[in-house]
Amino acid sequence: MSEDRSFSGREIAAVLTFVVLAGATALVSYRSGLNVAGGSGGAEVAAAVASAPxxxxxxxxxxxxxxxxxxxxxxxxxxxxxxxxxxxxxxxxxxxxxxxxxxxxxxxxxxxxxxxxxxxxxxxxxxxxxxxxxxxxx
Known part of the structure; x- marks a missing residue:
């Protein structure tokens, strides 16, 4: 009883939509991190740690x-x-x-x-x- 099942067009569209949205979210998050403090990418975090007692x-x-x-x-x-x-x-x-x-x-x-x-x-x-x-x- 082997049943060949193929994915429907709707399932394929849902997976592709998820992949595109995940990629776009990752890209926006990455680019936002680069723009923190004028492009220093984390300088604010380092400064906060350095000034801690x-x-x-x-x-x-x-x-x-x-x-x-x-x-x-x-x-x-x-x-x-x-x-x-x-x-x-x-x-x-x-x-x-x-x-x-x-x-x-x-x-x-x-x-x-x-x-x-x-x-x-x-x-x-x-x-x-x-x-x-x-x-x-x-």
Missing amino acids: VNGQALYVGNCAGCHGAQAQGGVGPGLANSAAWSEADFQAAVLHGKGAGGRTLAPVMPRFAEAGLDGKDATPEQIGAIHAYVKGL
């Missing part, structure tokens, strides 16, 4: 908690309770260059975030300050 907790969790513990209690690396009292400059030197308070060199296992970066990008003073503020609040 730095989240010290998220940076700490993503870059520090693996060694220093979720609550900075220590683990592979030491606890950070004492670093809460460090000056901003001392904290930055430790995080960026592996130099602790008083200029002592930290263990080689401590990443030098000036070279390694935070989250795949160059570390900024604002990010280090946000991490320090988060650690102080623990």
